[in-house]
Amino acid sequence: EAQVTQNPRYLITVTGKKLTVTCSQNMNHEYMSWYRQDPGLGLRQIYYSMNVEVTDKGDVPEGYKVSRKEKRNFPLILESPSPNQTSLYFCASSGLGLAGAVGELFFGEGSRLTVL
């Protein structure tokens, strides 16, 4: 079954304690992306990757890191989480079409993070 898997689904942590949210896809997609979703603000892109070892900032990258060492995995790292990073996080992947256009995005089930 084609899917994007995120872990953990729920996490409560404290300020400053490093954490990693994993994302894995089994569709051999080149493109992967992280979003955060907050009430009234919609989906905002944090980082994205066009392929292995190619990552770039989205609209709200501050406080986050990513890596793309393998095609299937795209972990999101919060080195020193703060309460303003409390949010619902989504990972997504897509194949690339003509001229590198991002196609249908497949989303994970989401990771709800609370930073106290």
Next chain:
Amino acid sequence: SQKIEQNSEALNIQEGKTATLTCNYTNYSPAYLQWYRQDPGRGPVFLLLIRENEKEKRKERLKVTFDTTLKQSLFHITASQPADSATYLCALPLSGGSYIPTFGRGTSLIVHP
């Protein structure tokens, strides 16, 4: 600044009617536009993609139009059902040379039985 506008107010309609949702964008002319459905606490699910050279696209009870002159896409659900109740998001690339979609904030649709 470039942005995407979707009605922030929920759309309430009666079962069996046609729901019409709007996505307006400014400035840039995108190569394509996508529509997604999102249920509370779940990840968005892709519904349709329409390209700049297509005026209309259909899939079962769904229809999307794309007016590049008005810079607007309309998303229609005919014969709506309570199960269609969800938030609907449009997404499109906002800058020239980019094929990475940016999401609108979505419109909530509530279909009453």
